[in-house]
Amino acid sequence: MDIENFIAEFKKTFVYDILSQTLTDEQLFEHAIDGDGVTWFKEQMRQMWDLWQxxxxxxxxxxxxxxxxxxxxxxxxAGVEETSVDWKRLVFGYKAMIEVQEPTND
Incomplete structure (x- = not known):
């Protein structure tokens, strides 16, 4: 789990600045790990964790x-300069590559 990364990034937010005025880090970041999940003891942290995930x-x-x-x-x-391919073929190839990579939203 990336709890340490979450806490480090959260400490950069204005929400942390506000909450840390009334809570210590120990109180704010108190949690329990249960299986693959995390239970945060403060509702604000549970919400922020859900947003992070x-x-x-x-x-x-x-x-x-x-x-x-x-x-x-x-x-x-840049592509034309690096290759001997004309710009129309370069654009066609690029668009074809992007189209193949796009997921379907069925």
Whole structure:
């Protein structure tokens, strides 16, 4: 579990700044690990943990990057400079690659 990462990132938020005015870190971050889950003793931390987990589920997996659906002019220029392929073929190949990678939402 990444509780340590969660706590470190949470301490950077304004919510932490507010809660830490009335609670110590020991009180705020008190939790129990039960199997694969975490039980937070403060409701605010349970909510923040749920948000953290939901955000992680939407994150880009390790080894992947986010790219635009349409190549930018800068991307096209760089691709044409690096290869002998004309820009139309480069754009066609790029779009075909993106289309293959898009998940279906059926």
């Amino acid at each position: 939901a955000a992680k589920a939407q994150a880009v997996p390790e080894g992947f990057v986010v790219v635009p659906k349409e190549p930018t002019e800068k991307m096209i220029d």
